Amino acid sequence: MLSKNSVREFVEYVWDQTYNDDVRWNNFEEVSLRLNSPDMVSLWVFNNIVYKSEKENEYAPARIIFERGYDDCDGFAMFQSYCLKKNGYNAWNVCIGIFHPNGHNVCGYILNGKYYVLDNYGVKKGPFSSWEELGDYYIKGASIWLLDPFEVTKITTDSTHPSVVALHWQKIRN
Numbered sequence: 669m670l671s672k673n674s675v676r677e678f679v680e681y682v683w684d685q686t687y688n689d690d691v692r693w694n695n696f697e698e699v700s701l702r703l704n705s706p707d708m709v710s711l712w713v714f715n716n717i718v719y720k721s722e723k724e725n726e727y728a729p730a731r732i733i734f735e736r737g738y739d740d741c742d743g744f745a746m747f748q749s750y751c752l753k754k755n756g757y758n759a760w761n762v763c764i765g766i767f768h769p770n771g772h773n774v775c776g777y778i779l780n781g782k783y784y785v786l787d788n789y790g791v792k793k794g795p796f797s798s799w800e801e802l803g804d805y806y807i808k809g810a811s812i813w814l815l816d817p818f819e820v821t822k823i824t825t826d827s828t829h830p831s832v833v834a835l836h837w838q839k840i841r842n
Contacts, residue, residue, distance in 0.1 A: 696735070700754050704751075706786060709752060710790030727742055727746065729750075741787075742763075757777045761774075764810050774786065783795060799814070811839075813838065
């Protein structure tokens with residue numbers, strides 16, 4: 669029986685052997701369907717998305733994150749949650765501390781009644797027992813809002829119309 673680490677090592681080996689020569693990895697629809705588990709999303713994001721701060725608070729669709737290959741925490745969360753949700757997971761862009769100076773976005777998903785995170789670069793965290801426990805891991809007592817990644821269909825900022833605030837957020841804790 670293979671251990672969890674040996675399975676990941678095997679996937680990484682196969683990935684390295686096939687990734688560079690396969691043009692399907694350049695197609696957003698194909699890639700978002702292939703990234704059909706938290707481990708696959710984590711591995712792909714780690715190797716393909718770079719963290720880059722934004723001048724303005726911006727939420728971009730997963731396709732744009734894929735095409736440009738960089739974003740900040742909300743972009744990582746958007747792309748990861750999009751791929752998981754597209755493949756049947758209960759996944760969300762989780763905004764923690766929206767007005768807190770250290771506010772953060774992560775991809776949150778529920779699996780077998782437990783809450784998990786894919787953070788920047790696909791770093792996996794959890795399990796947590798609730799959205800509140802997940803949020804407290806980052807900023808104790810901070811607000812927690814969920815955003816469906818399929819809601820963001822164009823680049824949305826604080827100054828666009830509609831603005832980031834006008835997106836359909838689901839409040840977990842204010």
